[in-house]
Amino acid sequence: MTTTADELMIERRGPRSATRRRANFLIFLGPAIVLTVLFFIVPVLIDIVVSFTDLNRSLRITGFTLEQYEKIFRGDRRLTSVIGLTFIYVFGTLAIFNVTFGLILAVATTSLRNVSGSFFRGVWLLPRMSPSVLYILLWLWAVSPSEAGLVNQVLMQGFGLDAPLDLLTSAPIALIIISNGFIGASMGMIIFTAAIRGIPEHLFHAAAVDGAGTFAQIRFITLPALRWPISFVTIYQTLSLLVSFEYILLLTRGGPFYDTTVYALYVYRRAFESGQYAYGAALALFLIIIGVAVALLGWRFFDMERLLQRPRIEVH
Numbered sequence: 001m002t003t004t005a006d007e008l009m010i011e012r013r014g015p016r017s018a019t020r021r022r023a024n025f026l027i028f029l030g031p032a033i034v035l036t037v038l039f040f041i042v043p044v045l046i047d048i049v050v051s052f053t054d055l056n057r058s059l060r061i062t063g064f065t066l067e068q069y070e071k072i073f074r075g076d077r078r079l080t081s082v083i084g085l086t087f088i089y090v091f092g093t094l095a096i097f098n099v100t101f102g103l104i105l106a107v108a109t110t111s112l113r114n115v116s117g118s119f120f121r122g123v124w125l126l127p128r129m130s131p132s133v134l135y136i137l138l139w140l141w142a143v144s145p146s147e148a149g150l151v152n153q154v155l156m157q158g159f160g161l162d163a164p165l166d167l168l169t170s171a172p173i174a175l176i177i178i179s180n181g182f183i184g185a186s187m188g189m190i191i192f193t194a195a196i197r198g199i200p201e202h203l204f205h206a207a208a209v210d211g212a213g214t215f216a217q218i219r220f221i222t223l224p225a226l227r228w229p230i231s232f233v234t235i236y237q238t239l240s241l242l243v244s245f246e247y248i249l250l251l252t253r254g255g256p257f258y259d260t261t262v263y264a265l266y267v268y269r270r271a272f273e274s275g276q277y278a279y280g281a282a283l284a285l286f287l288i289i290i291g292v293a294v295a296l297l298g299w300r301f302f303d304m305e306r307l308l309q310r311p312r313i314e315v316h
Contacts, residue, residue: 044288051282057275068282078258079266086263089177090241097181098237099230102188107218109189110196121193127183136250139179143167168252172260176248183247184240188233195229196222231302238298239291263287 051068053061072079105124109117127135142150145166152164167175199221207217245265248254254261254269261269267287271280299305 044285047281047284047288050278051285053278055278055281057277059277068279071279072282072286082258082261082263082266085173085259085261086242088173089180089262090238092177093181093184093241094234094237096177098184098188098241099234101181102185102233103192103226103230105185105189106192106196107222110193111214121189124186124189128186132246132250135183136179136247139175139251143175145169169256172252172256176252176260179251180241180244180247184237187237191229191233192226195226199225228307231298231304231307235295235298235302235304238294242291242294243287263290 052064052066054063054065054067055061105121109120111117112120141148144150144152145164145168146152147156147164149164151167152161155161155165203221204217207221212220243264245254245262245268248260248262248265249268252260254265258266263283264287267280267283270276270283
């Protein structure tokens with residue numbers, strides 16, 4: 001059996017190709033792996049160790065104990081209400097704003113002219129581009145319980161309201177959902193807009209010729225094409241909402257009392273305000289477990305593995 005010149009060339013290039021693949025792996029993925037280990041794996045390991053200690057404000061460890069976990073399962077009565085509030089906050093912000101409202105913004109702005117649509121998308125991106133403190137200061141002015149607040153000005157002058165409303169006290173949960181939702185909808189808007197722009201225009205023209213109206217085109221063309229972007233935004237924003245509390249801390253400080261203290265903020269308050277570092281580490285460990293579980297469930301529910309499959313068509 002004779003060996004052709006092409007086969008000999010492939011055999012000679014084999015070791016070189018393997019070496020080149022390893023080099024490319026180290027060059028491109030090496031820094032990412034190092035950063036992941038340093039800023040995710042190592043902190044998680046440290047968190048696990050600290051959670052089995054009695055570390056507090058004194059920064060002294062006198063021994064290893066299971067006291068923190070016993071407190072979670074038996075002694076912390078406030079934890080149940082915090083978990084319930086976190087579910088309401090995450091589900092409300094995600095379902096109403098981050099996905100639904102972001103999708104509405106994307107569909108509405110892509111149906112306009114390019115200049116008008118880009119302008120409105122730019123307006124909705126302003127809160128995300130602004131500093132967090134500035135964004136919350138605007139919200140504090142809008143919902144101020146005095147007559148100078150924007151909402152109270154509208155209600156008192158436009159609708160004849162007798163006394164100003166204190167939304168920070170009467171509706172704090174709705175307030176944190178709306179304030180976080182407005183800024184969270186911008187990410188979904190951008191991703192959905194890019195996906196809508198990628199839909200071939202001839203599909204809409206053919207549907208219009210067949211007599212399909214605007215809502216029919218959205219239902220049968222746009223929404224099916226947005227399956228994967230909606231899945232990604234849902235999983236990503238769920239994980240983001242579970243661990244974020246910046247705007248809540250600036251707007252309501254978790255109050256009144258603990259009425260707007262979500263789980264991530266509760267970990268922060270226990271660890272850094274109360275000085276219970278070991279207990280905060282134990283609570284944070286459960287947050288990590290919840291995040292991993294939510295990611296795996298979302299991956300399974302939305303069948304994200306199909307999205308990441310290798311293409312079957314080879315391009316040379």
